[in-house]
Amino acid sequence: MAKTKIARENWGSKFGFILAAAGSAIGLGNIWKFPYIAGENGGAAFIFVYLICIAIIGLPVLIGEVLLGRTTQRNPVGAFKKLSNSKFWISVGFLGVLAGFIILSFYVVIAGWSLGYIFEAINGSFYKFNQAYTSANHFTMLIQSVTWNLGFTIAFLLLTMLFVYFGVQKGIEKGSKIMMPLLFIILVVLAIKGLTLDGSEKGVSFLLNPNWKLLHGTSILIALGHAFFTLSLGMGAMLTYGSYLKKDSNIFSSSTQIVFLDTLIALIAGIAIFTAVFATGQNPSAGPGLIFHTLPVVFTKMSGGYYFAILFFFLLTIAALTSAISLLEVVVSYFVDEKGWKRHNAVIVFGGVTFLIAVPSSLSSNVLADFHIFGLNFFDLADFLASNIMLPLGGMLISIFIAWVWGFDKALVELKQGAENIFTDKPYIISAWKIFVKYFAPVLIFLVLLNSLGIL
Ligand code: PFF
Numbered sequence: 001m002a003k004t005k006i007a008r009e010n011w012g013s014k015f016g017f018i019l020a021a022a023g024s025a026i027g028l029g030n031i032w033k034f035p036y037i038a039g040e041n042g043g044a045a046f047i048f049v050y051l052i053c054i055a056i057i058g059l060p061v062l063i064g065e066v067l068l069g070r071t072t073q074r075n076p077v078g079a080f081k082k083l084s085n086s087k088f089w090i091s092v093g094f095l096g097v098l099a100g101f102i103i104l105s106f107y108v109v110i111a112g113w114s115l116g117y118i119f120e121a122i123n124g125s126f127y128k129f130n131q132a133y134t135s136a137n138h139f140t141m142l143i144q145s146v147t148w149n150l151g152f153t154i155a156f157l158l159l160t161m162l163f164v165y166f167g168v169q170k171g172i173e174k175g176s177k178i179m180m181p182l183l184f185i186i187l188v189v190l191a192i193k194g195l196t197l198d199g200s201e202k203g204v205s206f207l208l209n210p211n212w213k214l215l216h217g218t219s220i221l222i223a224l225g226h227a228f229f230t231l232s233l234g235m236g237a238m239l240t241y242g243s244y245l246k247k248d249s250n251i252f253s254s255s256t257q258i259v260f261l262d263t264l265i266a267l268i269a270g271i272a273i274f275t276a277v278f279a280t281g282q283n284p285s286a287g288p289g290l291i292f293h294t295l296p297v298v299f300t301k302m303s304g305g306y307y308f309a310i311l312f313f314f315l316l317t318i319a320a321l322t323s324a325i326s327l328l329e330v331v332v333s334y335f336v337d338e339k340g341w342k343r344h345n346a347v348i349v350f351g352g353v354t355f356l357i358a359v360p361s362s363l364s365s366n367v368l369a370d371f372h373i374f375g376l377n378f379f380d381l382a383d384f385l386a387s388n389i390m391l392p393l394g395g396m397l398i399s400i401f402i403a404w405v406w407g408f409d410k411a412l413v414e415l416k417q418g419a420e421n422i423f424t425d426k427p428y429i430i431s432a433w434k435i436f437v438k439y440f441a442p443v444l445i446f447l448v449l450l451n452s453l454g455i456l
Helices: 014-025 028-040 044-072 076-083 087-123 132-144 146-165 168-195 200-208 217-230 237-242 251-279 294-300 305-339 343-363 378-416 420-425 427-452
Strands: none
Touching: 014 168, 014 237, 014 251, 014 305, 028 044, 028 087, 028 200, 028 217, 028 251, 028 305, 044 076, 044 200, 044 217, 044 237, 044 251, 044 378, 044 427, 076 087, 076 237, 076 305, 076 378, 087 132, 087 146, 087 237, 087 294, 087 305, 087 343, 087 378, 132 146, 132 294, 146 168, 146 305, 146 343, 168 200, 168 251, 168 305, 200 251, 217 378, 217 427, 237 305, 251 294, 294 305, 305 343, 343 378, 378 427, 420 427
């Protein structure tokens, strides 16, 4: 393909960047995963640990990733090439691009289910399966249908490709500016509905009362692992979004706002879901199935549930969409920057490749259900590899790179641009950032990795 040098794209505004990056962060991790892992690990006790992980590891690494992107104005591979040119560090960039592909391959499958559930909600089928077990059976039946499963995976992937196809400002930024406020409004409406149901206080206390007995050593590692996934860290998605920033943007304040929004949405999602689950007398511990088995039943038991069900799955789908867009953008930006491809061609080719690798994940719940590698089906393997190994590994290496290879002298010169006020008024924030990136992040993430590999 022809190598043409066209001017690199930029965000239209700082707010556009914050919404797009918050869109990447806020996804299935917040609405599908966070509520049930918080419920399983001691409610407020877990949330407390999670907030510490976000503050001392998540935020510092996010600042570092965005900084690497803005400094180099490149994709993950190009960024390491520009700053070090060592083969090892360039391969860390490749690891990010690869992780993006792997996450996409299962992310689009769950997102496809969510898209399919909008139609289930519209058809009123939740009312036909309004018992916990009939609802669970209905879900199993749907995901065992190759056409339903693959059909919605493809439809969701095509939506993702559409936004990336139109580019940074006209596709990703514009889409985020519409979808993110919509997502917020729908979630607040659902939370208000949940809080006004009789018996909702049990749901609030389930989530917000600390149950220290349920908090184990592994809960801490789960909290740290989830901090990476939910903030889209460790694979260069935030680096890539940072690379479209202009130099005058304040990385400290925008990263803090992104983390704040991501955490707020996870908490409101938890409230919206558990108030409704408790008020309608459903089992809160369905784990990953909570959203697809339990919630459909919950909706049939509340007034206006037909409409709230449609709204909920619409919300979940747009949350997943703004995240999937960022995953595809990492791959596309690599081919545009490094290989001189045209964006449109890169989107079509790598959307197609994503589809090919999503097929085995999608078929894991039906024809490939018995096909196992290392005891895991393809879907679980992709999830485990990316979320438990590649993201923490990427995050650890990115911190090591900033602190020990690139060096704080150079990093701080870059960081200061757009954030002079913090350097003069609150220098202790800068010192804290350095300590977290240099010591806390590498050591704590190393522990998470050992745990993921079953060594700890
Ligand atoms: N942060 C997303 C979520 O919470 O669902 C998942 C994700 C998106 C992870 C993009 C990594 C990434 F690069």
